């Protein structure tokens with residue numbers, strides 16, 4: 504397994520509509536393993552493929568707390584098939600927006616169908632933090648970032664803070680070919 508560099512906003516790959524995965528083989532399985540390792544290392548509770556420069560519909564998640572047994576999910580080609588009218592607000596962050604947080608309102612419950620790493624179809628009934636996380640990650644696959652759900656005023660503040668931090672760190676946020 505390998506820890507991959509995580510792209511930081513603004514980056515063009517974070518704004519791409521990702522393409523569906525058409526076959527699931529060793530390459531895809533290795534990528535999902537690398538994404539999980541990268542996510543645990545960060546640390547984070549979710550990571551979508553575009554965040555490591557791959558514009559394909561794949562994501563990983565694990566909302567288990569640090570001292571609990573891991574509950575990794577490897578999710579390919581997810582579709583939200585149902586969403587509750589009831590909303591839930593949660594202070595979200597994102598590994599591509601380091602140290603930036605904002606309250607985002609989303610449906611409290613969602614049903615998601617997806618393929619696992621063996622290609623088998625799975626159905627996930629998600630609520631609470633699982634619902635927050637999977638909707639945030641699926642957004643990434645459509646080039647939508649959590650800051651798109653907040654006011655332009657707040658978004659502007661976050662983008663300026665990120666830019667300042669990037670300048671301070673002297674980070675080279677290079678474009679990764681895909």
Ligand code: NI
Pocket residue numbers: 596597598599639640643649
């Ligand atoms: Ni994110």
